[in-house]
């Protein structure tokens with residue numbers, strides 16, 4: 001089974017690099033200074049994998065340091081040029097509303113990506129049906145969900161519209177005040193995680209874009225106002241899952257697992273995650289919800305690949321069991337360093353675990369089989385498409401595809417983020433944070 005995965009990954013890499021080369025030689029088209037691929041939007045674009053490169057444009061910037069070959073420079077994205085600093089010559093042009101909802105910034109991986117990857121040449125994408133089947137217009141948005149995802153539901157709780165992907169051309173003017181979503185499916189804590197997806201926004205780039213966003217915001221509302229907006233914002237970050245699934249355990253005997261013991265690897269991941277959180281702090285974030293890896297071994301993809309019996313895969317469960325408590329400890333250490341409850345560890349592993357062990361208690365019919373996919377447990381990675389199985393009622397499933405929860409499961413996770421006891425949310429849940437910060 002695992003061999004199938006390797007072959008799939010290779011096919012994906014080859015397929016994508018072919019597309020990439022093609023794109024590079026088809027420049028003309030509209031000039032958009034930041035994006036290469038236009039999002040497909042709502043037009044059910046002709047079949048799965050063919051992304052019509054309309055408006056294809058490879059920004060010259062950065063192309064020298066990122067060879068177009070597939071394994072090129074993993075930390076760079078070939079085509080995204082800096083955004084226009086807005087059409088504001090001088091002075092604030094955007095005025096905050098009287099009662100502006102709390103700004104919200106999102107970082108990390110596919111659990112929280114609202115569609116940045118639609119704008120990238122990458123294999124990690126969810127912009128084809130049936131993704132988004134339960135969204136308002138029943139069409140894909142780039143979210144790895146049948147409808148809303150975790151940050152969208154948090155946006156509802158804070159009384160805000162969903163965060164726009166940072167790469168979206170719509171993120172200008174008044175929309176800047178809502179916040180932004182920098183997350184990108186396929187990324188991990190480490191730069192080399194998810195190399196097979198070619199172009200994704202790795203963490204150094206997400207943080208760079210956050211800086212760039214703040215410059216644009218300063219031009220729009222003034223520097224002092226921009227600082228305050230970031231200071232009173234809420235931040236969500238989700239990392240770690242891909243560092244196991246798409247790195248250490250990518251295939252049996254991966255280079256990483258040959259070189260490093262699991263426990264050393266986890267220690268390394270935690271130390272690198274800490275540096276990322278410190279950068280978020282340095283960039284002005286003061287309330288940050290930190291999500292860990294989830295119950296990795298119980299995802300349908302892992303049940304299919306790593307477990308003969310269909311039980312949760314033991315090695316990945318062991319990895320998650322090592323990672324989660326060390327993450328919580330690191331978050332507490334950081335708060336001690338900053339003398340404030342800046343970071344909150346959200347134990348998504350436990351939240352998810354509750355649903356997985358007793359799906360019926362939450363009104364689900366199954367937590368082992370994905371709604372959309374094929375193969376045992378519908379767990380074949382990357383194969384939720386128009387030709388795969390699709391369950392009629394998404395609300396009965398914990399898993400939407402081989403890795404990602406359904407909207408309904410996301411809602412239950414966010415309920416725990418809001419109201420969970422300390423074992424779920426350390427040192428405090430989001431409803432307490434919101435009441436503490438209500439005078440900001």
Ligand SMILES: *[C@@H]1O[C@H](CO)[C@@H](O)[C@H](O)[C@H]1NC(C)=O
Pocket residue numbers: 075190191204272
């Ligand atoms: C990841 O890349 C950034 C710069 O691109 C670098 O500063 C950082 O040290 C790298 N992280 C690791 C773990 O190699």
Ligand SMILES: *[C@@H]1O[C@H](CO)[C@@H](O)[C@H](O)[C@H]1NC(C)=O
Pocket residue numbers: 227228231232286
């Ligand atoms: C950010 O807000 C906190 C209160 O939450 C305040 O103590 C601090 O001075 C603010 N920092 C800036 C740079 O505005």
Ligand SMILES: *[C@@H]1O[C@H](CO)[C@@H](O)[C@H](O)[C@H]1NC(C)=O
Pocket residue numbers: 418419420421422427428429431432
């Ligand atoms: C939130 O967390 C606090 C502190 O752990 C706890 O006392 C409270 O019961 C939790 N739930 C709500 C709704 O505040």
